[in-house]
Amino acid sequence: MGDMVVVRKEGLYCVPGQFYIDPWRPVDRAVITHAHGDHARWGHKHYLASAQSVGILKSRLGQDINIEGLAYGERIVHNGVTISLHPAGHVLGSAQIRMAFGGEVWVASGDYKVEPDATCAPFEAVRCHTFITESTFGLPIYRWDPQQDVFDDINRWWRRNADEGRTSILYAYAFGKAQRLLSGLDPSIGPIVCHGAVEPLNRVYREGGVALPHTQMVSETEKADLKKALVLAPPSASGSPWTRRFGDYSDAFASGWMLLRGARRRRGVDRGFVLSDHADWPGLMEAIHATGAHQVIVTHGSIPVMVRWLCQIGLDAKAFDTEYGEEDDEAVTATPGEPQAPPEAAQEANDA
Numbered sequence: 305m306g307d308m309v310v311v312r313k314e315g316l317y318c319v320p321g322q323f324y325i326d327p328w329r330p331v332d333r334a335v336i337t338h339a340h341g342d343h344a345r346w347g348h349k350h351y352l353a354s355a356q357s358v359g360i361l362k363s364r365l366g367q368d369i370n371i372e373g374l375a376y377g378e379r380i381v382h383n384g385v386t387i388s389l390h391p392a393g394h395v396l397g398s399a400q401i402r403m404a405f406g407g408e409v410w411v412a413s414g415d416y417k418v419e420p421d422a423t424c425a426p427f428e429a430v431r432c433h434t435f436i437t438e439s440t441f442g443l444p445i446y447r448w449d450p451q452q453d454v455f456d457d458i459n460r461w462w463r464r465n466a467d468e469g470r471t472s473i474l475y476a477y478a479f480g481k482a483q484r485l486l487s488g489l490d491p492s493i494g495p496i497v498c499h500g501a502v503e504p505l506n507r508v509y510r511e512g513g514v515a516l517p518h519t520q521m522v523s524e525t526e527k528a529d530l531k532k533a534l535v536l537a538p539p540s541a542s543g544s545p546w547t548r549r550f551g552d553y554s555d556a557f558a559s560g561w562m563l564l565r566g567a568r569r570r571r572g573v574d575r576g577f578v579l580s581d582h583a584d585w586p587g588l589m590e591a592i593h594a595t596g597a598h599q600v601i602v603t604h605g606s607i608p609v610m611v612r613w614l615c616q617i618g619l620d621a622k623a624f625d626t627e628y629g630e631e632d633d634e635a636v637t638a639t640p641g642e643p644q645a646p647p648e649a650a651q652e653a654n655d656a
């Protein structure tokens with residue numbers, strides 16, 4: 305048997321199942337790992353995703369999309385391929401896709417992290433013959449501090465600003481990162497104010513059963529209280545007129561890329577907090593080993609380094625060339641001649 309999953313111009317394609325995984329061009333049947341814009345695009349005739357992703361996908365791609373939700377671990381058979389979805393620990397609803405056919409098991413990871421996150425189900429290692437892994441932070445320099453240390457740093461920064469009567473603006477991707485940050489904030493310091501791009505996603509998380517501290521909009525907050533507030537906003541709000549209403553403020557950006565000094569300088573913020581929803585190098589290695597896979601296929605990120613390393617440790621490794629976001633660039637790249645994604649979908653495409 306040839307490869308169960310191959311790359312076509314539309315996206316990753318399961319050959320016996322005749323469906324696509326996170327395709328970047330419109331197709332008939334798409335199985336979606338998670339609702340970030342570079343993985344979940346507009347225009348497919350049928351979507352299959354985790355039950356917890358359905359609400360988010362509808363809010364981003366339109367209420368009228370044709371979508372079927374599958375509980376984690378539940379199995380369905382499509383053209384003889386047994387499909388099941390397993391938590392990827394990346395954002396609410398994120399799933400790895402397990403495909404079994406003719407005694408072979410392949411797993412496509414989508415984006416994942418292995419550190420527990422209070423806002424989504426923890427990553428589950430799924431045994432397989434072939435594992436298709438992301439490699440966003442696939443260099444040995446990427447090692448994350450425990451998230452509690454990062455939350456403590458953020459709360460310390462916020463408390464100092466509040467004591468000095470300065471608003472704290474924290475930029476983070478509106479879907480996933482913002483809610484994970486919320487789960488780690490200390491609401492006793494002051495009010496938590498959310499930008500209009502963040503608040504609707506908080507609602508989806510709460511509806512999905514995720515406990516988040518109380519949040520409010522700027523319009524609901526007294527001017528005097530804003531000086532003690534932590535404001536969560538998408539990166540696109542940075543340097544925009546929207547920030548002027550806060551007067552004197554300190555700002556920060558939360559992303560895995562903040563490990564790189566140059567990335568923080570480019571963002572032009574006061575502080576960078578290193579927090580990623582992707583696995584770091586040890587996390588990627590731990591996840592790959594836990595699958596028991598002999599063949600590993602590397603997608604978006606540090607492909608050559610990961611492939612070389614995996615071959616050196618005796619695995620059969622190669623790459624798939626995909627159109628998933630490599631960095632925290634935010635726009636969905638629309639292909640000429642194809643329908644444009646609605647603006648909500650183009651917002652905050654990626655998430656690192």
Ligand SMILES: [Zn+2]
Pocket residue numbers: 338340343394415654655
């Ligand atoms: Zn993602």
Ligand SMILES: [Zn+2]
Pocket residue numbers: 342343414415438604628629
């Ligand atoms: Zn991705």
